[in-house]
Amino acid sequence: MEARPAIRRSAWNQLTHMGVSGALSTSTPVLQSPSEETFPKFHDSQQVSMERPVGHAGHLSSNSGVVGHIVSSPSIFSTDLHYSSISPREKQSRNNPFISKSSSSVSMPLPHSSPSGVFHSTVSCAYSKENSDSWGTDSLPGFLDFSVNTPVQNSQIESSSCSGIMAAEDISKHNDWQENWFAQITDDDALTSNWSDLLIDNNVTDLEPQMTYQVPKPSSMNFPAQQSQVPQQYPASSGEILPAPSREILSDHSKDITAVTTPSSAISAAAKPRMRWTPELHEAFVEAVNQLGGSERATPKGVLKLMKVEGLTIYHVKSHLQKYRTARYRPDSSEGSLEKRLTPLEEMTSLDLKTGIEITEALRLQMEVQKRLHEQLEIQRNLQLRIEEQGKYLQMMFEKQCKSGVDKLNASSSSLENTSAQPSDAMQVSPDKSQLEPSKAEHGETEVDPVKSKVASAECADEPIGKQKLPETEAPEDSEPDVSMSRSPPPPKRPKIKE
Amino acid sequence: MKFGKWLRQQMQETLPSWRDKFLSYDHLKKLVRLISAAPAVLTGKSGKAKAQFLYLLNNEIDKFNTFFMEREEDFIIRNEELQKRIKRVSDTWGPNGCHPSKIIYENEVRKLRKDIVDLHGEMVLLVNYSNVNYTGLAKILKKYDKQTGALLRLPFIQEILEQPFFTTDLISKLVKECEGTINAVFLMGEEEERNREVNEGTAVAAGDGIYRNTVVALLTLQEIRRTSSTYSHHSLPPINLPADFNLIQLVVQLNPPISIIL
Numbered sequence: 001m002e003a004r005p006a007i008r009r010s011a012w013n014q015l016t017h018m019g020v021s022g023a024l025s026t027s028t029p030v031l032q033s034p035s036e037e038t039f040p041k042f043h044d045s046q047q048v049s050m051e052r053p054v055g056h057a058g059h060l061s062s063n064s065g066v067v068g069h070i071v072s073s074p075s076i077f078s079t080d081l082h083y084s085s086i087s088p089r090e091k092q093s094r095n096n097p098f099i100s101k102s103s104s105s106v107s108m109p110l111p112h113s114s115p116s117g118v119f120h121s122t123v124s125c126a127y128s129k130e131n132s133d134s135w136g137t138d139s140l141p142g143f144l145d146f147s148v149n150t151p152v153q154n155s156q157i158e159s160s161s162c163s164g165i166m167a168a169e170d171i172s173k174h175n176d177w178q179e180n181w182f183a184q185i186t187d188d189d190a191l192t193s194n195w196s197d198l199l200i201d202n203n204v205t206d207l208e209p210q211m212t213y214q215v216p217k218p219s220s221m222n223f224p225a226q227q228s229q230v231p232q233q234y235p236a237s238s239g240e241i242l243p244a245p246s247r248e249i250l251s252d253h254s255k256d257i258t259a260v261t262t263p264s265s266a267i268s269a270a271a272k273p274r275m276r277w278t279p280e281l282h283e284a285f286v287e288a289v290n291q292l293g294g295s296e297r298a299t300p301k302g303v304l305k306l307m308k309v310e311g312l313t314i315y316h317v318k319s320h321l322q323k324y325r326t327a328r329y330r331p332d333s334s335e336g337s338l339e340k341r342l343t344p345l346e347e348m349t350s351l352d353l354k355t356g357i358e359i360t361e362a363l364r365l366q367m368e369v370q371k372r373l374h375e376q377l378e379i380q381r382n383l384q385l386r387i388e389e390q391g392k393y394l395q396m397m398f399e400k401q402c403k404s405g406v407d408k409l410n411a412s413s414s415s416l417e418n419t420s421a422q423p424s425d426a427m428q429v430s431p432d433k434s435q436l437e438p439s440k441a442e443h444g445e446t447e448v449d450p451v452k453s454k455v456a457s458a459e460c461a462d463e464p465i466g467k468q469k470l471p472e473t474e475a476p477e478d479s480e481p482d483v484s485m486s487r488s489p490p491p492p493k494r495p496k497i498k499e
Numbered sequence: 500m501k502f503g504k505w506l507r508q509q510m511q512e513t514l515p516s517w518r519d520k521f522l523s524y525d526h527l528k529k530l531v532r533l534i535s536a537a538p539a540v541l542t543g544k545s546g547k548a549k550a551q552f553l554y555l556l557n558n559e560i561d562k563f564n565t566f567f568m569e570r571e572e573d574f575i576i577r578n579e580e581l582q583k584r585i586k587r588v589s590d591t592w593g594p595n596g597c598h599p600s601k602i603i604y605e606n607e608v609r610k611l612r613k614d615i616v617d618l619h620g621e622m623v624l625l626v627n628y629s630n631v632n633y634t635g636l637a638k639i640l641k642k643y644d645k646q647t648g649a650l651l652r653l654p655f656i657q658e659i660l661e662q663p664f665f666t667t668d669l670i671s672k673l674v675k676e677c678e679g680t681i682n683a684v685f686l687m688g689e690e691e692e693r694n695r696e697v698n699e700g701t702a703v704a705a706g707d708g709i710y711r712n713t714v715v716a717l718l719t720l721q722e723i724r725r726t727s728s729t730y731s732h733h734s735l736p737p738i739n740l741p742a743d744f745n746l747i748q749l750v751v752q753l754n755p756p757i758s759i760i761l
Contacts, residue, residue: 282575282579324576327580360612360685364685369714369717373716374674380630392653
């Protein structure tokens with residue numbers, strides 16, 4: 001840990017250099033050293049059983065969201081982070097500057113729901129929500145403010161185990177860098193002393209073993225209150241590290257120009273953004289080209305100037321112009337038609353009447369098949385979209401339940417026995433159910449109905465859910481084995497709440 | 500029929516330059532198996548594996564996106580060129596054009612028809628490409644979640660839904676437009692052909708290329724939707740082709756025939 005202060009300082013400097021405000025993934029060098037040094041420590045202090053890769057996606061996502069906002073590519077960082085742990089030396093260039101590859105655990109509970117709006121729904125409900133209030137911003141200054149509060153919160157932290165976010169390997173990984181991140185921001189000395197305290201105290205809770213992570217002060221935030229609930233929430237939180245593959249997709253596709261960078265080209269992102277062309281854009285392009293005297297005479301620069309489209313780079317125009325020229329002078333050069341030429345259909349003359357008719361018929365048949373395929377693809381796509389929507393919806397319902405469950409636990413342990421809690425629960429459950437009804441009617445997928453109704457009546461950390469046919473979406477099912485420790489509060493409550 | 504097999508079949512029958520642009524489903528499947536088999540005791544190991552998994556997935560998605568957008572751009576250009584060409588042909592050699600010439604006109608129209616049908620086919624195949632890969636990703640994620648107990652699937656899928664390669668609205672729109680254009684083009688010069696001797700129906704010899712690819716695509720679609728070992732509320736219902744649309748007959752007509760284990 002001694003190395004930490006030094007690391008933090010340097011990292012912090014780098015951080016400031018980066019320019020926090022929503023910077024794109026750039027080619028800033030990664031902080032290599034921290035990871036090297038802290039990695040072993042992480043292992044040592046880890047008592048985590050990584051077998052529970054439950055998604056805290058919620059937290060992480062929110063975390064990464066915040067960071068992502070700054071870096072604008074949570075996925076990049078997440079994958080880079082992981083990857084960095086694999087081969088610290090190799091992927092340096094890809095790493096986000098903010099991601100120091102430290103492997104020390106920590107949860108940087110940046111609850112701020114990702115500005116990019118990525119995984120908001122997967123956040124462990126209470127925790128993230130409450131935290132988001134305190135966070136509010138996604139810029140560094142916000143962090144700094146936070147660090148100021150940390151000393152105050154220290155005691156609270158100690159009593160609690162890390163945010164329920166911790167746990168899965170990757171979470172820890174994310175937490176690692178987040179901790180570093182945070183570490184860089186906050187005061188070294190205060191943190192160091194507190195960390196050791198935290199380490200000692202972390203064995204206490206009934207939370208997952210991962211709780212032994214060193215928790216950065218800032219994470220305390222609304223910690224105390226939620227600590228006990230975190231475990232319960234844990235199962236509720238879902239999703240893993242942000243996958244956001246091409247998270248660099250900054251603008252939406254609806255716009256004419258969408259600069260899409262790929263994670264793999266984090267460094268070269270600026271150099272080679274992928275543009276998504278539209279017919280309108282192309283028309284403007286053709287206009288400009290014609291004005292300049294045709295595709296041969298037009299130059300990319302000239303076309304770019306004439307088009308006057310924002311965000312369009314000369315690189316885009318250049319490649320598009322090239323394609324355009326090819327298309328014009330070799331109108332039949334499509335691959336498909338080239339291949340088609342292999343067939344006998346191609347070899348006939350205009351005088352061959354029979355073949356002419358044959359060809360037409362063949363083409364009609366081909367069209368027929370193509371149309372059908374397209375139809376089916378559309379249908380399939382719509383179905384897939386609806387399925388995912390439904391999954392998302394169920395997830396939300398889950399989290400709502402979780403939240404309500406957590407809130408209750410929050411009140412006091414006696415509230416579990418409180419009969420007044422039951423009616424409210426029942427009330428909460430029934431509106432949820434009624435909400436499910438219309439959606440049930442909407443979607444014709446009957447196999448989902450029994451599942452949904454069960455979901456509505458169960459608590460988030462409820463085991464019955466695991467037994468249902470919810471293979472993919474429901475966190476409790478997946479996290480069941482790992483949450484056994486933390487299940488003590490919910491089970492007694494279940495019988496009372498169940499309708 | 501399992502998805503892996505379907506995918507391989509699609510890849511085999513697809514246009515050659517597309518072959519390596521599909522999802523590396525088998526590879527990812529192996530990785531998932533590795534991850535689940537590895538003792539997830541130490542943070543390092545499973546963390547690394549998972550990181551690698553995510554990394555690969557992201558790479559795949561990038562691959563899809565790049566390829567998809569490139570093709571899309573290409574189609575936009577070609578579509579526009581075809582429209583221009585249709586107009587040109589009609590204006591130059593058509594009955595009302597400046598140099599009406601039956602023979603040239605018919606020739607050109609024939610070429611036009613073929614090209615536009617091919618363009619239509621390629622566009623549809625791109626939509627199919629998008630769909631196949633999406634399905635593959637969904638399945639891989641499902642496997643991953645199942646075997647590692649993770650919860651990667653849902654958020655990841657949400658992300659994927661917004662990726663360029665999945666948002667096929669533009670291409671679909673172009674396809675529909677194309678269909679309209681095709682109808683018009685087929686009407687061009689049709690009267691002339693009708694006057695000729697009508698040939699009795701002959702077997703259509705469709706070789707490699709778009710036609711074959713589309714037939715295969717349809718068939719595999721049908722297969723994928725037919726049964727599922729893990730039928731859940733995430734599975735799609737069986738495909739609903741019109742009764743008179745006999746795919747098997749089409750397959751038989753293809754030469755060489757496609758060997759599909761149904």
